Amino acid sequence: MTKAEIVEQIYEQVGFSKKESAELVEKVFETIKETLARGEKVKISGFGNFVVRGKNARKGRNPQTGQEILLEARRVLTFKPSLVLKTILNDDGSVEVSVAETYER
């Protein structure tokens, strides 16, 4: 699925013109991006949370040469799927959902 297909869904299901649908979809993702860029998390109930996390500097190694390198402190984005989404993916019976569903890293 691409952004174009999401736009298509909006066009078909909500009834906006293709242009408006495209504009709205674009705006939604832009807004999420800008919010995350400020370091703020974005929580979409029923889907998941996008959270910016700080990583401390650490020593790493080039796996090819074995040379030690310094990985600087950085910020990374993580996605934690909501329980609802995880359940949706498993509720068709092809994969048994266990009680341990909520078990997290």
Place this chain on the structure above:
Amino acid sequence: MTKSGLIEAVAECTPHISKKDTEIVVNTIFESMAQALKVGERIEIRGFGSFQVKVREAREGRNPKTGEPVHISAKRTPFFKVGKELKEMVDGIAPERVASNSGNNESS
């Protein structure tokens, strides 16, 4: 920012579209993405990232409290890989680091 905050922000930028309609659009976006993942489809949003479903094999786990072995069935889990542009946007912020977010794992 929550979903309602997102709806609010998008509605402000699109004054010609009612907030109610914006809400429907935002909900439809995430519902159609969830549906795509449900049928195992990969989602790619340029500049944002991609979502993919991975299968976790069944394994023997352990109840951490009692030490009792439990069977954990195979399950499908969504994975998100951040896109290059967003990755750089997030990392490119001022040197002040994000307060360590550990212990901040509330789910929705």
